[in-house]
Amino acid sequence: MxxxxxxxxxxxxxxxxxxxxxxxxxxxxxxxxxxxxxxxxxxxxxxxxxxxxxxxxxxxxxxxxxxxxxxxxxxxxxVLERGPTPAATxxxxxxxxxxxxxxxxxxxxxxxxxxxxxxxxxxxxxxxxxxxxxxxxxxxxxxxxxxxxxxxxxxxxxxxxxxxxxxxxxxxxxxxxxxxxxxxxxxxxxxxxxxxxxxxxxxxxxxxxxxxxxxxRKLYFVGSSEGGREGLTMAQRYPRDFHGILSRVPVIHWTGLQHAGLRDGLALTKGGWMNPAQVKLVHDAVLAACDAADGAADAVVSDPVGCRTRFDVNKLRCTGAQADSCLTEPQIRAVQTLHTPLDMGMELANGLRRYPGRGPSGEGTPSSGPTGGWQSWWTGSAAPAFPPVQANGIAWFYGGGAIQYFYARNPQLDLRTYRAADHAARIRQVSELMDSTNPDLSAFRAHGGKLILLENLGDYAQSPYAGIEYHASVVQRMGRAAVDSFFKLYTAPGVDHVGTGAPGNADLFPALVAWVDQGRAPAGLTLVEQDARPPFAVKRSRPLCEWPQVPRYRAGDINAAGSFACAP
Known part of the structure; x- marks a missing residue:
């Protein structure tokens, strides 16, 4: 007191x-x-x-x-005239x-x-x-x-x-x-x-x-991105402090993410950078290969995991002079790098060694402030600079700075010379501090805690598969029945880091409160995409599916959630 x-x-x-x-x-x-x-x-x-x-x-x-x-x-x-995201207005x-x-x-x-x-x-x-x-x-x-x-x-x-x-x-x-x-x-x-x-x-x-x-009587924590990491950190480090936690797009595998930001940025150097027309080229090719796989051609890839086997970036390779209608060999390699998991070459906190790749889907989500697909998070408006500048993709600006100040602790470090193996002890130390990947949530569950995790599958600020893999690790540690009693993982196909690009909003916090207060587990939730001006009309909706289920079109209005069902 x-x-x-x-x-x-x-x-x-x-x-x-x-x-x-x-x-x-x-x-x-x-x-x-x-x-x-x-x-x-x-x-x-x-x-x-x-x-x-x-x-x-x-x-x-x-x-x-x-x-x-x-x-x-x-x-x-x-409602403000403008803001960094629609919700922020x-x-x-x-x-x-x-x-x-x-x-x-x-x-x-x-x-x-x-x-x-x-x-x-x-x-x-x-x-x-x-x-x-x-x-x-x-x-x-x-x-x-x-x-x-x-x-x-x-x-x-x-x-x-x-x-x-x-x-x-x-x-x-x-x-x-x-x-x-x-x-x-x-x-x-x-x-x-x-x-x-x-x-x-x-x-x-x-x-x-x-x-x-x-x-x-009840304490809740809500957060997105870094705030989502903080929420999972509370469940792991201080399991008796909160009764309900809502974590959206959490950057929980923090050390892997920062090193992936460095790797993926370096892939854009020496000819790997892509201009907006080439980003759109990839985006359109992904939709052509994967959009209708769920039964609905609606510019949303419902199953990006399945899309990995259907989309082949090599088909975009230039056969003659470079142009916006094709990708050069360095650009092809850059896309492949982004999609490939990063092997850290050492064991991090909680036994993790790799950071999952990103994509496909959401590459061309319109950029406005800190939102959007590749142009906001990866490619930026200019190829990576040394040191990073704001015109670069946010992942390079964030990851490069984290490498300099968190791991190397050398603000003058030339990022082209950084080798993780040279800083292994410091990397492990920071990983123990920053990475919220401990799969043992037994104390949080015993306290009666409830946890909802939402991953946006068109996210390039971080890999949504980091959260998906974390949920799998908790299931492996505690068992499916135990996890289902307190931890729900949902995914939003085609939605970027801050919730744009496809239906990405839902009554998740009310569902969390009802779960904590009344013991009523979330069910039948709906994702909506709304106008950001009153009366906030719903433009389209989809069912909010528990992973690994994704929306599949059945029949009816393509913009209505009732026309879809969650299916493996």
Whole structure:
């Protein structure tokens, strides 16, 4: 609890009630009142400057300090003109709430602080949602957005009465500095790997107890990409801290991903880079070979695994002068490299040695900001530079920087000279920190935890097969019946990393809450593709299938989920 706040806050409440704290009135304890509900303005104002002791934080830490607290009025939903993704243009409706901003001091004085935001609705439903971050973090997550993969017309958790909160993971991005630079500090790296999310979770619980007199009955974690990794990290490292976790497109095989980003980027050098017309050439060839295999020619490859045997990139090889209508030998090799698993040449955390390949499908998903297929994540608008620049594919920019700052710890490293074998000890050390691949979820299951994992099969920011292989490893470790009782794996064909390209949104968070609260396992869920403007009309839908099932067309409207069935 917030140890320095209790007396002053209760005294304030007593005075507001017209009482003196020295008269013979019943003692009011935090367990018997909800100060925020009775006196929201006074309570919210009184939080400023309060501190949470390190003894209330489950890992070595400095004090947590509340820097500001503002009581905010309820607001209506609004839609921005533009944003990095369609979902990011939607600013959900907000209830009356106390917005709390603060920081947790580090143990190492040279390490950055951990910033956090906690949103306390005046009308609370006795549950909370922690939001994960993205990329290399360094930006404060507000906890005010829609959850990953949510339908655009779904209320945010905060609007439903959940306390929500997030963090910057313990470092702050700086202009002109690579986003990976923080990893040179050991404590900042551990915070990014796992510690900051645990620390902020504990601080948020302490603040909830102060605000409402009791702690949350149920705690949820939601995250996508890096945030998805964070969710699985919580299930693996802190299995008793959360009751439900929603993880979309998680970068769980982190070390393999960064090295694959390096390998796949290097494949684009020396003539391997492809321009937008050539990317479209590959995309169209994949659709020609695989689109109708599910019975519907709808520009969505439902079965990309089967497509691997049907699509042959060699058929696009140039036979004469280079042109946009064919691929040169270096370009053919680049595509083959992307599709091929990466053998790390050493054993990483939890016995993994390889990172799965990516594709086919989704190569030409339109690029807009950090979305889309190859042009966003792999090829970029220019061939890989040394050092990486923003015009390159994001996987090269991220992976190259991770190699320099996480593994080689040499910001001046020429990526063309890097050899993993020369850094084997450091690679294993970082893998133990960053890779969320532990298949033993028995403690999370024993605690009653429920886990939903969604992989988008048109994803090139990471390989969706990393999550699929992780689920298989959990089944191998714990058995199918045990895993089915608490862990669901779904896939969205043709959908890219941030949810565009095909139907990619579903009522996953409501399904998770029902599973946790009522024991009702998810079933009959539907993926939708919606307009990003009210009334958020559904343009097309598909059944959300548990892997390894995929949608197969039966009959009827090609844009309706009811016209498809999940089948092997």
């Amino acid at each position: 917030i140890r320095t706040a209790t007396v002053s806050t209760l005294a304030t409440l007593a005075l507001l009630a017209g009482c003196s704290t020295t008269t013979n009135i019943p003692v009011v304890t935090p367990a018997s009142i909800a100060p925020l509900a009775y006196h929201p303005q006074a309570f919210c104002d009184g939080l400023v400057g309060q501190r949470i002791s390190p003894v209330d934080i489950g890992l070595p830490s400095g004090y947590a300090t509340i820097d500001s607290a503002s009581l905010l009025a309820a607001t209506e939903m609004r 939607i600013v959900p409706a907000m209830p009356q709430r106390c917005k709390v901003l603060g920081h947790i001091a580090p143990v190492d004085p040279q390490a950055p602080v951990i910033n956090f935001q906690v949103n306390l609705p005046v009308r609370w439903n006795h549950a909370s949602v922690q939001y994960g971050g993205g990329g290399f973090n360094g930006v404060l997550i507000s906890g005010e957005a829609l959850v990953p993969a949510a339908r655009f017309d779904q209320l945010s958790p905060l609007a439903q009465g959940f306390v929500t909160y997030g963090t910057d993971s313990g470092h702050q991005n700086k202009p002109g500095e690579p986003p990976q630079a923080f990893a040179m500090n050991d404590e900042a790296l551990v915070n990014f790997a796992h510690a900051s999310y645990k620390k902020v979770r504990d601080v948020a619980v302490a603040i909830m107890r102060q605000a409402y007199g009791v702690g949350p």
